[in-house]
Structures are given as structure tokens and as C-alpha cells.
Amino acid sequence: MSPLAERYRAIGSALPQGVELLAVSKGRPAAMVRELYGLGQRRFGESRLQEAVAKQQELADLPGIEWHFIGRLQANKVRPVLQAFPIIQAVDSLALAQRISRIAAELNLCPQLYLQLKLRPDANKGGFERAELEQHWEVLQALPSLQWHGVMLIPPLALSGEPLQQLFAEVVELADQLQLPGRSMGMSGDWPLAAAHGSTMVRVGGALFGRD
Numbered sequence: 001m002s003p004l005a006e007r008y009r010a011i012g013s014a015l016p017q018g019v020e021l022l023a024v025s026k027g028r029p030a031a032m033v034r035e036l037y038g039l040g041q042r043r044f045g046e047s048r049l050q051e052a053v054a055k056q057q058e059l060a061d062l063p064g065i066e067w068h069f070i071g072r073l074q075a076n077k078v079r080p081v082l083q084a085f086p087i088i089q090a091v092d093s094l095a096l097a098q099r100i101s102r103i104a105a106e107l108n109l110c111p112q113l114y115l116q117l118k119l120r121p122d123a124n125k126g127g128f129e130r131a132e133l134e135q136h137w138e139v140l141q142a143l144p145s146l147q148w149h150g151v152m153l154i155p156p157l158a159l160s161g162e163p164l165q166q167l168f169a170e171v172v173e174l175a176d177q178l179q180l181p182g183r184s185m186g187m188s189g190d191w192p193l194a195a196a197h198g199s200t201m202v203r204v205g206g207a208l209f210g211r212d
């Protein structure tokens with residue numbers, strides 16, 4: 001078995017039932033995506049448009065592959081991202097959601113979306129704070145041509161252990177309040193903790209593909 005296949009099997013056997021794996025393939029060659037597809041993996045996450053589109057073209061022969069855009073989405077990239085990705089995970093502002101809605105309607109698409117949360121101060125990241133989300137939720141829900149599927153979290157780098165667990169619990173509570181089924185949280189460093197504390201989808205890059 002290749003090292004990639006070994007890591008894939010190890011993660012798969014440690015993931016609790018009901019928690020999906022998003023293989024974060026940004027910066028990785030199409031051949032590795034193809035190998036994982038051959039082992040049964042279908043969901044892949046990318047954060048750079050050009051790189052992703054090139055990979056998608058190379059892998060166009062793989063039916064049922066599911067591409068998630070997980071990067072920060074700039075306003076001028078909304079149209080091409082919608083054309084390439086049925087699922088967008090990092091919707092981090094009302095203005096972005098409104099723009100996605102307008103362009104999705106024009107393109108006759110209905111993307112699946114995740115709201116990026118920022119429940120702790122974090123200068124490096126976008127996302128909705130709780131009060132802001134509660135304030136805008138009605139407007140967000142009413143935007144046409146969108147399917148709100150869940151929330152997504154990128155925790156502050158410094159957080160671990162009990163405080164991180166507490167943050168995961170708050171994400172679960174907020175998702176329940178909004179009646180959103182998806183909770184995308186957990187990355188290479190914290191996916192076991194996230195999976196044990198309410199994640200429905202862990203997004204794993206380095207721990208799956210290897211660190212280079």
C-alpha cells in the first residue's frame with residue numbers, strides 16, 4: 001500500500017460514523033486525487049481557482065467527484081468559482097452572499113453554501129460573529145438561488161484542548177439554532193477532537209497527503 005493509501009485508511013478507520021472526510025487537495029497533484037478517488041474518496045477541497053480548474057480538467061473522467069471551494073472568495077472570482085464548484089464553504093459576509101446569490105441566479109445555479117464563523121477574535125480571518133449572523137440570518141435565508149447547508153470553522157491557531165473543545169460546542173449550538181445540518185470543522189491538527197465534538201465534515205490536507 002502506498003503511504004497515501006495507508007494514511008487514508010488510518011483516517012477513515014478513526015473517523016466516527018457520520019463524519020465525512022473532505023480531502024484538502026490544494027497544492028497536491030491530480031495524480032494523488034486520482035489515487036484517493038480509486039480508494040473511494042469523492043469529496044475534495046481546493047482554495048485556489050486556477051489550480052483547481054486545471055486539476056478538474058485533468059480529472060474530468062471521474063464521475064461523482066465533488067469539489068468544495070474552501071478558500072477565501074474574492075468578489076471578482078465569484079462567477080468562475082460558481083462555474084467550477086457546486087459547494088462553497090467560506091461565505092464570510094452578507095455582501096459576499098448577496099453577490100453569490102445574484103450571480104448564481106444569472107447562471108441558473110443553486111450552490112450549496114457554508115457560513116464561515118468567527119466566534120473568537122482573529123485578526124487573520126473573515127467570518128460571521130454570532131451577533132452579526134443572528135442579525136442577518138433572515139436576510140441570508142431569503143436570498144434566492146442558494147442552499148444553506150452548514151457552518152464552517154477555522155479556529156484561531158493558538159487554540160487547543162479544552163478551549164478548542166468549547167469552541168466546537170458553540171459551533172454545534174449555533175448550527176442547531178440556525179437549523180443547519182452541516183458542521184465543517186477539524187483540520188490536520190485537530191480533526192480527532194472536532195470529530196468527537198460535533199463535526200460532520202473534517203477538512204484534512206497535510207495529515208492525509210503528507211507534509212512536504
Ligand SMILES: *Cc1c(COP(=O)(O)O)cnc(C)c1O
Nearest residue numbers: 024070187188189203204205206
Ligand atoms: C488548507 C485548509 C485546510 C487543510 O489544512 P491542513 O492543516 O493541511 O489539514 C482545511 N481548511 C481550510 C479552509 C484550508 O484552507
